Amino acid sequence: MNKIILFGRGLSKFYGEGEALVSREAISFFGGVDPYSGKITDISHHLRGHSVKGKILVFPHGKGSTVGAYTLYQMSKLGTAPAGIINIIADHVTIVGCILSNIPLIDDFTLNPIDVISNGDYVRVDGRRGVVEIVQRKLKGNFS
Amino acid sequence: MFLNRNQELMLKGEFGPAVQKAMELLVALGDAIGAEKLIPIKSVHISGISYSTIGDAGLSFVEDFASLGARATVLSTINPAGMDLIRWREMGVKEDFHSKQLRIINSFKRMNIKTTCTCTPYLVGNKPERGSHVSWAESSAVVYGNSILNIKTNRESGPSTIASAITGLTPLAGYHLDENRKPSVYVKLIGVKVASNLIASILGYLIGREMNRGIPAIIGLNVKNLSILKSLSAGLATSGGLAMFTLIEEKGNVQDAPTMKIDYNDINHLLMDYPLIEKPDLIFFGCPHLSLPEITYIVNLLRGRRLKKGMEMWLFTSRHVYSECLRRGYVEVVYNAGGKFICDTCPVVMPTYLIKGRKFITNSSKAAFYLSSKHEASVSLLDIKTCIKEFTERKI
Missing domain, CATH: 3.30.499.10 (Aconitase, domain 3)
Structure with a gap:
């Protein structure tokens, strides 16, 4: 396939790639994700039980606790952090968490990344240029 | 920059x-x-x-x-x-x-x-x-x-x-x-009376979940009680990425702004997510930390009563407010009823090994969310008055 390129705003200027995990709902890293396993624990979340470790995590924006920046930082030290984050509009907590943890973060696209990217797609996130590339589509097995 | x-x-x-x-x-x-x-x-x-x-x-x-x-x-x-x-x-x-x-x-x-x-x-x-x-x-x-x-x-x-x-x-x-502090959504309450921290906290949670971002202007919510507004704030901040709300008397001449409606059924639906569990063992108030007026209210309900067998009560507040409670004799009343004050902390941020498996009753939607998501505890939502009436008895 031809790769699909999305242009956004690079907020945390690092690079990462991996399989996409797409959340339609907002995420609170503190309380909503277990830093030791990388699994989503939020009882109200549709991806509860899925791991964000090494994934390109796509979600609208952060919610809840302001401790989330530390949770991301902790996850990066423990090796359970996502490889990159794509938001519709990022919030301060996610931005600071990503900057501290060397996780690329891009938001503010002309297309909604949640509609364009599917679970399992192989995605590259270049925070320096604000560019997201979907290099390989996963055809089956979507669970969102 | x-x-x-x-x-x-x-x-x-x-x-x-x-x-x-x-x-x-x-x-x-x-x-x-x-x-x-x-x-x-x-x-x-x-x-x-x-x-x-x-x-x-x-x-x-x-x-x-x-x-x-x-x-x-x-x-x-x-x-x-x-x-x-x-x-x-x-x-x-x-x-x-x-x-x-x-x-x-x-x-x-x-x-x-x-x-x-x-x-x-x-x-x-x-x-x-x-x-x-x-x-x-x-x-x-x-x-x-x-x-x-x-x-x-x-x-x-x-x-x-x-x-x-x-x-x-x-x-x-x-x-x-x-320019970023103006309301983006108007919230109309239909048959919702916000007379307790519990209802305020749930109302906040529902608005936060529905909106996710932006500033809600809640119409006709005439609440002056700062403790209730504290609960509303905590609820709003838990389920969404919200940072602010406003209270207005009426929508006025704003024509096109979207309006959200919340009625009593919506409140009940969320309450049903945290129903009264069998044999709860721990009552917890103080998320966010209790203010002096809230503690006065609790203490007055507790006077002459004690917790039923097998039930604990934890009240969470700042050390600052606790000192004033000591001075006023509130700490003694709570202690005599079988409860205790805990300062400097709250169950949401305590080590999981002290929380996991406990069966909580609380009046805070914020606590309910974090206790069940982070600590795998069971949580029931109940207001202070009902809770004390239900789980304490008159001292003989």
């Missing part, structure tokens, strides 16, 4: 490595969010204090800052720790947790930051005058600050508030700008 000469020097390291590191973080954040410059702030409130929430990574982060010689330059307070700093042993906190928690607290002390250990800074002296720019984390305090105290803050994070404490600065963007 534009930096003045002094700020350039701070970034270059002229004022030492701690100031430099703090500036680097604020400049990176400011550039990311498109701030034109940094502005001075009147106060700071820092989140991420419990060892249970920030772990070894957070501990090193805070300790490193203190070791670099960081000092707060504005009034700065901190969120709850993971234990009562005095009665931690009685709570069942283990030695290892205690020693790491103390290292975090001592790091803040070294940085000249007031170790208030409460999520209600505005009840313990961190209450800047209206219109002040501040840098606050703790999601419930952010909403309360912007909405009730009329101060201006973004939903800051733990690390960015430490950076602001050291530099006395924050990026000028978001809620610091008046």
Whole structure:
């Protein structure tokens, strides 16, 4: 396939790639994700039980606790952090968490990344240029 | 982002490595969010204090800052720790947790930051005058600050508030700008009476979940009780990324703004997510930390009564408010009823081994969400009056 390129705003200027995990709902890293396993624990979340470790995590924006920046930082030290984050509009907590943890973060696209990217797609996130590339589509097995 | 000469020097390291590191973080954040410059702030409130929430990574982060010689330059307070700093042993906190928690607290002390250990800074002296720019984390305090105290803050994070404490600065963007402080959605309540912390907390949770972002203007909610507004703030901040709400009498002549309706069934639906479980064993009030009027209310309901067998009661508040409770004899009343006060902490940020498997009753949607998501505890939502009536009996 031809790769699909999305242009956004690079907020945390690092690079990462991996399989996409797409959340339609907002995420609170503190309380909503277990830093030791990388699994989503939020009882109200549709991806509860899925791991964000090494994934390109796509979600609208952060919610809840302001401790989330530390949770991301902790996850990066423990090796359970996502490889990159794509938001519709990022919030301060996610931005600071990503900057501290060397996780690329891009938001503010002309297309909604949640509609364009599917679970399992192989995605590259270049925070320096604000560019997201979907290099390989996963055809089956979507669970969102 | 534009930096003045002094700020350039701070970034270059002229004022030492701690100031430099703090500036680097604020400049990176400011550039990311498109701030034109940094502005001075009147106060700071820092989140991420419990060892249970920030772990070894957070501990090193805070300790490193203190070791670099960081000092707060504005009034700065901190969120709850993971234990009562005095009665931690009685709570069942283990030695290892205690020693790491103390290292975090001592790091803040070294940085000249007031170790208030409460999520209600505005009840313990961190209450800047209206219109002040501040840098606050703790999601419930952010909403309360912007909405009730009329101060201006973004939903800051733990690390960015430490950076602001050291530099006395924050990026000028978001809620610091008046054009971003206007309502985006109008909320109409249909048959919803907000007479308790419980209902306020649920109403907040529902609005936050529905909106996710933006500023709700709640129409006709004529509540002056600050404790109830504190619960509303906490609920709003839990389910969404909200930082502010407003209360208005009527919608007026705004034509096209979207309106959200919330009726009593919506409230009941959320209550049914946390139904009364069989044999609950622990009543918990104080998320956010109890204010003096709330404690007075609880104490008056408890006088002459005691908890039924097998039931515990924990009341969480700041050490500051606790001292006043001691003076007024409230602590004795609670103790005689079989309950206890715990200061400096709350179940949301206590070690999981003290919480997991417990069957809580509380009146806070925020506590209900974090206790069940983070600690795998069972939670029932009930208001204070019903709870005390149901689970205490008259002393003979």
